[in-house]
Amino acid sequence: MPFDIARTRAAYPALTEGFAHFDGAGGTQTARPVIEAVSAATGNRSTAFVPGRRSLDLVAAARAAVADLLGAEADGVVLGPSATALTYTLARTLGAGWGPGDEVVVSRLDHDANVRPWVQAAEAAGATVRWAEFDPATGELPAGQYADLVTERTRLVAVTAGSNAVGTAPDVAAIAKTAHAAGALVCVDGVHAVPHGPTDLASLGADFLVTSAYKWSGPHLAAMAADPARWASLRPAKLLPSSDAVPDRFEYGTPSFPLLAGVTAAVDHLATLDPAATGSRRDRVRAGLAAAQAHEEAVFERLLAGLAARPFVTVYGSPARRCPTVSFRVAGSAPAETAAALGAAGVCLSSGDYYAYEYFRAMGLRDTGGAVRASVYHYNTVEEVDRLLAELDRLAAAGERMAR
Numbered sequence: 001m002p003f004d005i006a007r008t009r010a011a012y013p014a015l016t017e018g019f020a021h022f023d024g025a026g027g028t029q030t031a032r033p034v035i036e037a038v039s040a041a042t043g044n045r046s047t048a049f050v051p052g053r054r055s056l057d058l059v060a061a062a063r064a065a066v067a068d069l070l071g072a073e074a075d076g077v078v079l080g081p082s083a084t085a086l087t088y089t090l091a092r093t094l095g096a097g098w099g100p101g102d103e104v105v106v107s108r109l110d111h112d113a114n115v116r117p118w119v120q121a122a123e124a125a126g127a128t129v130r131w132a133e134f135d136p137a138t139g140e141l142p143a144g145q146y147a148d149l150v151t152e153r154t155r156l157v158a159v160t161a162g163s164n165a166v167g168t169a170p171d172v173a174a175i176a177k178t179a180h181a182a183g184a185l186v187c188v189d190g191v192h193a194v195p196h197g198p199t200d201l202a203s204l205g206a207d208f209l210v211t212s213a214y215k216w217s218g219p220h221l222a223a224m225a226a227d228p229a230r231w232a233s234l235r236p237a238k239l240l241p242s243s244d245a246v247p248d249r250f251e252y253g254t255p256s257f258p259l260l261a262g263v264t265a266a267v268d269h270l271a272t273l274d275p276a277a278t279g280s281r282r283d284r285v286r287a288g289l290a291a292a293q294a295h296e297e298a299v300f301e302r303l304l305a306g307l308a309a310r311p312f313v314t315v316y317g318s319p320a321r322r323c324p325t326v327s328f329r330v331a332g333s334a335p336a337e338t339a340a341a342l343g344a345a346g347v348c349l350s351s352g353d354y355y356a357y358e359y360f361r362a363m364g365l366r367d368t369g370g371a372v373r374a375s376v377y378h379y380n381t382v383e384e385v386d387r388l389l390a391e392l393d394r395l396a397a398a399g400e401r402m403a404r
């Protein structure tokens, strides 16, 4: 059945404003059921009274929802304010057990949220950091290099499932296999990849997988999934009176109960994207995201072809397996100027380095403003792509007039 784009778009109240949102990689628009769920949830937790028990239920429900999204166990889902915060917690916890001679492997393709916490934890422990490099021409992160990078001293490999700069979807399963053969753990950043297709913790080979709900129609909360037994083997720094249970002991402070209600609603929403899907919520989420992925790929193909046809556009990277995200520059226009000109025309894109710090530094683009990023989400249309391309043509024509 073809993807019902009109029905899908109707679920996002913000889309009626008329902006073309190609900024989903920075944060998607929020789905209506999420907004409703957040506004309905109130009050602090307690086992003593009904409203308090409802708040406790929100935590359990959000864990179960994220578990269905990632193919994890609900008891293995740690909830937190952001992917960055969760990764710092894990890095500090694991790093406390490292010492000189130990090694961690990070990649220059990753968002800094899956780089700096590991680099800093390694530095604090006197451990060594080794770097996986991407191919500057294609944006690929060759999995083969990990055979040399990973040794019996490697304690952790941190790698992205999807680059938020150029979209690359590295062969995480192959990288994880190499890491596991040497006894290392693998932390996968799924923040960019998870919104764009079905995800499975086990097939990725991830020991830890992090995702942020605001990249998949939900609120500004994040989750990290792992085998509950893995969490049970770790002792994070924590307050004395807070729960020592797994996974609670990795969560700090009082949770945002309304936003947790939004997390569950967002997963439930993803489970409706293929209205013909049946079965468990996990089955329906997978079907919904597969349907969304096929739609996104068609829209993205038109965008890539349109960019490639314009000689005044330089596109960075051409990875074979990718999320529908592309970075580019327009000749004669600084990335921030391009984004501002498009924004003035109602077309929303990000510019800069979007915290893909090492990528833009290695490309020599960081000091001159990075790039402009267009990412396609399941509510985008080919008409919006044509609108974006037409605005780029207008920008280039205006630039030419100025140069004359």
Ligand SMILES: Cc1ncc(COP(=O)(O)O)c(C=O)c1O
Residues within 6 Å of the ligand: 025, 026, 081, 082, 083, 084, 085, 111, 113, 114, 160, 162, 163, 164, 189, 190, 191, 192, 212, 221, 222
């Ligand atoms: C690939 C990737 N990883 C990590 C992050 C950080 O996520 P959070 O804002 O939840 O810390 C982002 C945010 O843009 C991202 O795109």
